[in-house]
Amino acid sequence: MKLSVEIDPGSGFCNGVVRAVRQAEEYLSHERQLYSLGAIVHNTLELERLESKGLKILSLEEVRRLRGETLLIRAHGEPPSTYALAKENGIRIIDCTCPVVLRLQQSVREVYQSMKSTGGQVVIFGRAGHAEVNGLVGQTEGNALVIGSLDELDRIDPERPVALFSQTTKDPVEYARLCKAVEARCAHTVCFDTICRQVASRHKLLVDFARNHSVILFVSGRESSNGKVLYDLCRNENPRTFLVEDVSCLEPSWFHDGDSVGICGATSTPKWQLEEAAAKVSSLFG
Numbered sequence: 001m002k003l004s005v006e007i008d009p010g011s012g013f014c015n016g017v018v019r020a021v022r023q024a025e026e027y028l029s030h031e032r033q034l035y036s037l038g039a040i041v042h043n044t045l046e047l048e049r050l051e052s053k054g055l056k057i058l059s060l061e062e063v064r065r066l067r068g069e070t071l072l073i074r075a076h077g078e079p080p081s082t083y084a085l086a087k088e089n090g091i092r093i094i095d096c097t098c099p100v101v102l103r104l105q106q107s108v109r110e111v112y113q114s115m116k117s118t119g120g121q122v123v124i125f126g127r128a129g130h131a132e133v134n135g136l137v138g139q140t141e142g143n144a145l146v147i148g149s150l151d152e153l154d155r156i157d158p159e160r161p162v163a164l165f166s167q168t169t170k171d172p173v174e175y176a177r178l179c180k181a182v183e184a185r186c187a188h189t190v191c192f193d194t195i196c197r198q199v200a201s202r203h204k205l206l207v208d209f210a211r212n213h214s215v216i217l218f219v220s221g222r223e224s225s226n227g228k229v230l231y232d233l234c235r236n237e238n239p240r241t242f243l244v245e246d247v248s249c250l251e252p253s254w255f256h257d258g259d260s261v262g263i264c265g266a267t268s269t270p271k272w273q274l275e276e277a278a279a280k281v282s283s284l285f286g
């Protein structure tokens with residue numbers, strides 16, 4: 001069987017994740033252990049690689065019991081309460097919050113403060129419970145309303161002014177639709193363009209990539225929010241899109257003679273995993 005294989009040149013870690021992984025590796029090159037609050041990247045294999053170097057992932061509950069250690073804050077960012085907890089417990093922080101997320105946190109905080117006197121509401125389009133969203137809600141003393149889809153529009157009070165923000169990794173098309181719907185429902189609405197540029201441009205390029213190949217292997221951890229969005233995007237363009245969490249799950253039955261196979265991934269998928277998937281496809285039919 002003859003196949004052609006191409007790795008999407010735009011896939012691989014986003015800048016925020018590259019920066020966090022680099023800082024963790026740099027620290028672990030001279031120290032035995034580093035703690036991270038939550039998974040530094042939503043990718044099991046990359047996590048295993050970092051854990052083998054000394055990274056230990058902790059939950060917030062575990063951080064509450066930690067004393068005097070060094071803790072990495074990942075690219076998603078954290079609410080102010082986490083920094084207060086670290087201070088209380090004598091924990092040194094390596095802050096890897098992505099600069100894009102830091103700017104977003106700052107805007108949410110400023111807008112929230114400025115709307116307090118007018119009874120305005122900060123609304124965040126994102127996944128409730130996601131670390132980045134928790135970090136944003138934390139800028140509003142816990143008062144921001146989180147909505148995950150257009151179906152939740154009714155939760156917004158149309159009588160009060162609205163400031164609408166998006167989690168950085170949401171689908172730009174869906175966010176644009178939501179902005180329109182909120183503007184139509186609430187007279188005083190300001191929508192902030194807060195989707196990460198890297199994510200937004202990847203969406204457009206990925207649509208073309210998925211169209212230009214007969215089969216798409218989307219390599220991503222199932223936990224990745226951005227992975228879910230981009231996988232759905234590819235699948236909408238190309239029904240022969242398969243989610244690959246680990247190359248061992250590749251099925252020969254997915255491929256036909258003459259296929260052009262496109263391999264791509266989420267912002268949390270390392271390049272080495274895309275290369276591994278390409279090598280596996282080649283070895284299956286080589």
Ligand code: SF4
Nearest residue numbers: 014016098100168196
């Ligand atoms: S997706 Fe964008 S905002 Fe989010 S961590 Fe990556 S570079 Fe930063």
